[in-house]
Amino acid sequence: MGRAFRIVVWAVWAIAAALLATPRPLAAEESLSTAGISRASDAVVGVISVAVEDASSSATLGPVRRGSGVVIGPDGLVLTIGYLIVEADQVQLLTDAGRHVPARVVGYDVATGFGLVQALIPLGLQPAPMGDPAQVHDEDTLLVISGGEDAGISMARRVSQRAFSGYWEYHLDHALFTAPARTDHSGAALFNLQGELLGVGSLFVGDALGPGQPPMHGNMFVPIDLLKPILAELITQGRSAQSRRAWIGVNCIEIDGEVRVLRVNSPSPAETAGLQPGDRIVRIDGQAVDNLDTLWHRLWSGGAVERDVALDIQRNGRAMRVPLRTVDRQSTLKQPAGT
Incomplete structure (x- = not known):
């Protein structure tokens, strides 16, 4: 209880000091609840994951990922951000008391970015209530x-x-x-x-x-x-229905009305098709692209998850058409042995 108690005391002091220092009055809905803060602090745990061997995500995220999660279920269900546990072989949860608790991946949702893990032994922590x-x-x-x-x-x-x-x-x-x-x-x-x-x-x-x-x-x-409308799906299916969508495997940046390729994932449909960093994506299936929102929504709404797509690009001032076949992102992710 020592560290959690000190955190709560520090938080109350810091918030009080900040509020006294600002002329804006504290709104009624902002009333401070020391019990609520204590409960919230107790529900947050550390998350440590080790990726499976040769995980493609290790190139950008590293083989070992460290972050946080929050208990949202009475059975030790922990919500975190998905990139911490994607392609994870091992997951451990670290509590305030210093316990390292083994956990398993329950779900990774591409659409929202949420990840779910389940403690394999009781955490003994109360779940945090969800707000609005x-x-x-x-x-x-x-x-x-x-x-x-x-x-x-x-x-x-x-x-x-x-x-x-x-x-x-x-x-x-x-x-x-x-x-x-x-x-x-x-x-x-x-x-x-x-x-x-x-x-x-x-x-x-x-x-x-x-x-x-x-x-x-x-x-x-x-x-x-x-999370609220998809939580049941994540628990039973490992992802939501909206996460079943086309993927080509590129990182892109939007600058001054132009969308350019920053990185090509390996392996990916984009790599197979020969896309390169620096390529400007001008159109997808004939629709003009000037921002990331347009590119991603056209990719996801253009038809089946696995289908043929045509990208019109410019490379070093030369116009090119690049055909590729999309895949379901989930099908490209490595799983631990035996799953």
Whole structure:
């Protein structure tokens, strides 16, 4: 209890000091609950995973991943960010008491980015209740809590809520952006002051305020309301139905109305087709592409998961058409032996 208690005391002190230092009055819905903060802190654990041998994700994520997760089920079900446990061979959960508890992967959802793991022995921790991100407003006082050996808690504020398109064939219609930034954001839990879970940490960003706004370092959180309608699917199927969608295997960047390839995954349909870093994607199946949102949505909505797609590109000023055949991302991921 020692470390968790000290974290809660520090959090109460920090929040009180910050609120006294600002002229903005504390809204009624922001009333501080020390019991809620204590419950939230207790529910957050560290997540350590080791990828299977020759996992393709190790090229970008490394073979060993460390981050956080939050207990959301009475049977030791832990929610985290999916990239921590994708292609994982071994998973361990680290509690505040210093226990290392073995766990297994339950699900990885490509569409939302959520990951689920299940403790293999009782954690003895109460699950965190889920809150409603729609009730959060910009500048509301929130808490970011991470777990593991370097567990920490800090105050944050939501600075924007908006659509987000990731370079790795990923899109959310709405995501939560907070500041100040935390570097231990992977799987960290975002709570309101009543200790209700609002989101799971995914990224460090430099544009927390959004496009066209002044630069601001912050974090992107996947909102918890995206989990509620798919949780049963994740537990029983390992992913949601919306995660069964076409994948080509590229990382792209959007600059000044142009979409260019940053990296080509190996192996992937894009690699087989000969796409290269620096290629500008001009059209997909005849539809003009000037942003990531258009590219990803056209890829996912254009037909069957496995189908022929035509990319019109420009390479070194020369127009080219690149045909490729998409695949289901899940089919490319390595699984532990015996699964």
